Amino acid sequence: MSEYEEQQPEADPRQEKFVVDASLLTDDQLEGLAEEYCTRYHGLNDTENPLAERGRVLAAISRGELVVWFDPVENTAGLGTPP
Numbered sequence: 001m002s003e004y005e006e007q008q009p010e011a012d013p014r015q016e017k018f019v020v021d022a023s024l025l026t027d028d029q030l031e032g033l034a035e036e037y038c039t040r041y042h043g044l045n046d047t048e049n050p051l052a053e054r055g056r057v058l059a060a061i062s063r064g065e066l067v068v069w070f071d072p073v074e075n076t077a078g079l080g081t082p083p
Contacts, residue, residue, distance in 0.1 A: 015072060022062070030061060031054070031058070033078065034054045034058050034061070034079070038050045065082075067080065
């Protein structure tokens with residue numbers, strides 16, 4: 001091990017993003033995450049009705065194609081692909 005590697009602090013696992021089981025969230029919370037996902041990835045100006053995709057996003061969550069990530073450092077949650 002080099003001197004540089006020895007001086008690098010180890011990452012604190014409590015600061016790592018982690019997947020939250022969607023069944024632990026309320027329907028309102030999941031819908032809010034789906035709406036945020038739709039407006040972020042489609043933009044309010046890119047498409048006439050970005051929220052039209054909300055049903056497909058919610059279905060993707062239930063199939064496990066999208067998961068809920070929580071970032072304890074930023075104290076935020078969002079949707080993304082599974083690890």
